[in-house]
Amino acid sequence: MTKIEKLQGVAFLAFPEMKNLLASELADRFGYGKIVESATISGKSFASQGSAVWYGDLLYCPDFSIDSLNEDGGSLPYWARTVMAQPFLLHFDSIGEAAGELKNIQRNWAPYQYQLFRRAALIQDKLPYINLKVRKFPVNIPNSPIGLYTLLDDKTLIASAQTNSPLPAGSLQFEEDHENPPSRAYLKIQESLSLYHCFFGVDFPKEGDKCFEAGACPGGWTWVLRQLGADVLAVDRAELAPSLMSDPHVKFMAHDAFTLKPEEVCESLQCEKLDWLLSDVICYPERLFEWIKTWRESGRAKNIICTIKMQGAINWPLIADFAAIPNSKIVHLNYNKHELTIMIRNY
Ligand SMILES: C[S@@+](CC[C@H](N)C(=O)[O-])C[C@H]1O[C@@H](n2cnc3c(N)ncnc32)[C@H](O)[C@@H]1O
Secondary structure (H helix, E strand, O other): OOEEEEOOOEEEEEOOOOHHHHHHHHHHHHOOOOEEOOOOOOHHHOOOOOOEEEEOOEEEEOOOOOOOOOOOOOOOOOOEEEEEOOOEEEEOOOHHHHHHHHHHHOOOEEEOOOOOHHHHHHHHHOOOOOOOOOEOOOOOOOOOOOEEEEEEEOOEEEEEOOOOOOOHHHOOOEOOOOOOOOOOOHHHHHHHHHHHHHHHOOOOOOOOOEEEEEOOOOOHHHHHHHHOOOEEEEEEOOOOOHHHHOOOOEEEEEOOHHHOOHHHHHHHOOOOOEEEEEEOOOOOHHHHHHHHHHHHHHOOEEEEEEEEEOOOOOOHHHHHHHHOOOOEEEEOOOOOOOEEEEEEEOO
């Protein structure tokens, strides 16, 4: 026998090892601080408390309401990789029953588990196939809905057909290359470009595209852009890895990237407009905001991707200013640490 029990509120799935950052974002940005540090409650006593409860990295908040999932502009916590928007409990006796009920609701489901891994794998085996493997860049992220479920005990799961990510459990992981890229930062730009393609329908950088990269040393991002065939003006105080310094499609300039004028950059790349403006500079977010403003107003960059590095406590009003930039999207990447990424389609 199965039974579905609708739940109030939502459940947020934190990025791995980012539970504390999600909790502080909920407190500081949303004024939501009633979190119980316990994952011991099983499905049987579930939701008997009025406070939010952790189940591994999944935080169920019975009294948190979200109005719309498709709304842009940062209405959801960035440090949640996905959200169970309409959570319910499913009580079941067998693995077949659990999978059957989920399948009746919609095709695509992904698990997030912090326990009972074997049982969850048996349920997933009975559900329609979705790709849960690490991916090879470049990735086309399908824009179809995907549900999320988590076993709380062997006969209860929490699930939601509606989530806010097209990725399984809100996470994109790449096959890693431990030999060629000069830094691990290459994973950040691979993830950003994949999401940019999904959000804005813009192609990946390609042969002949002109890219300006601020803060490029040692060259992880430049390496990805070159793999895709683009031309790069890389600016940093320190040089890039030798293989990139000798690449005829990479122009290196030892300079403060923020004092270069858009006209100078475009002249150096012999173009009217950049295809891609990129920054991974470690700087105060205020400075980055002003720099982005200059570039947006110049009209000389079509696509913009920048890392917003947090220095100490997060200035949420400033993040709201970033989020208010037209045609922009702020995300926390799977490969971001204490930072966010802003993407702007500037035309
Ligand atoms: C996180 S690292 C960049 C890593 C790089 N994206 C990669 O893929 O290898 C940040 C870089 O920003 C550079 N940087 C800091 N301030 C800068 C500025 N005002 N102009 C240019 N580069 C700057 C630093 O020298 C440092 O190399």
